Amino acid sequence: MLEQISELKAKALEELEASSSLIELDEWQNLYLSRKGQVKSLLKEIGKLEDPQDKKAAYGEINPLNKELERLLEERKESIQKAELDQQIASEREDTSLPGTTGGQGSMHPINTVLEEVCGIFERMGFQIWESPHVETDQNNFEMLNIPPHHPARDMQDTFYVSEDVVLRTHTSPGQVRAMRALAPEPIRVLLPGTVYRNEQITGRSEIQFNQVEGLAVGTNITMADLKGILEEFVHQFFGPDRRMVLRGSYFPFTEPSVEVDIDCNLCGGSGCGVCKKTGWLEILGAGVVHPKVLANGGYDPEIHSGFAFGLGIERMVMLRHGINDIRHFYSGNLRFLEQFD
Template structure:
């Protein structure tokens, strides 16, 4: 009997080691361990054994069963693993083939840069104001200290609708409109982005372009505040290493007035074609709000001061992306737009 059990174990081991699929393993299991299996047959014959032999053989039979079961389990796992490996191998794809394409949309570069500028000032507590693109002469010029026949009007050749109404030449009228609405409330901290129009069309001028105006009015706003604010802006927009310089300039609606240059973003200030070898690039105009503008808008210039600045989004966009032709921005060539 013992011999028989050992034989069963030996044969089962042999068969199991040769089996190479799950079906065979199952057959083997049925053949040895099933209700009609060999091991069960042996156990059935136990009745013929003596009381002394029975527990010994019983224990041996159980050991044989559990050994077979262990091997079965092991082989099952092995075969499953092998199958998986074969399956994975057969499922290999070319991962370098391009993926299923989805259409590529893009924001216009001017719109991207405008948002970027907005975000910088939103972060400094400014809100965004808007104003009409078709303006009265009063808001576009007169309230900004540019009476009729002022020579500085030559700086901005305008498109007129009638003698009193024109396409705004700058976003500055939004300053006046905002202050009129807010006065005497303080503080005023706004930016005003938008389209502006000047009667100029050549390689470096577009009859329509985009500006961002900024205005801060409060009880004690200084030129130092203006400088510090624009320094922060320039560093965020063009990188922390960018230097600024302030040049005296003239705008009828600010006094003192300045133009701000940044160290050339192309050459780092060494001098190149883009900066006309000066190392500097002009990017915006600014100044302390002229007392007459404050007064017209309802503030007492003895009590409050303010600063204002204005920049062209096209200029900044061109610098940021290295675009060398202004006209590209308004041609809307889809191959151009796909680059941003």
């Protein structure tokens, strides 16, 4: 029996020494010191011994062993806890002598790249950038542009009203009136870039905010031919010298006559595909000769002065150039989308 006790002691001490985690210590405690553990079962064996001398000698060995194992368990537990804590502190400490990690380098958003490019093309043709407010009066946004109160464009569905007669501009056109009033009766060539706002359902084709670039030229003897000339120059510089352009009759309240401008579809070469809806042409912008009422509202005499205006959507330009089919990508903040334009 004494031999069994001595074997148990050797095995228990060896395994305790080998335990390196609190979980292993739990298992060890279960194996040796629990109610069904090996020490208890040995005690039961000793109780069955017949010789009182043997019994006494065995108890004399096993009782101190029981106490010693409990003490050693506590010691081991403390030392493992301390080691784990040290390790945690070491892992959290920063080595300030290490070289730093740099954040990724950002790049221009494709909308800004194209906005700058479009503005650059017209600036080289003599247009001057003119900034105008994003929050506009109802009068500048609509009435001055020949959009009367009953006009469907003023519908609450499409316009963000700040108050009864103040809106978030739904187009860059109110800047036309501001520029004309500031500069009349001098001839002007201004470019009005910026964000516009529409109270619309967000879909792959429409966003509640997007960017327009509007151009306005006013002077004497300015005709549709001048408009066509500068737009053709723009198309050739932006889309390439071989792209064809056509003007299609249209209607806008602030121009008369009004046109929509199409370029030939580069995907199908003009033979018709899904992107150009089988027409062979892609609409890129709206334009026209400035309506006499708008000229008068801006302080010009329609009998003497004439002008043209055009407005294009920057998102549409980026989509056409890069073959992007969902406008929501631009404002998604998705780096995988944006990194394509680095």
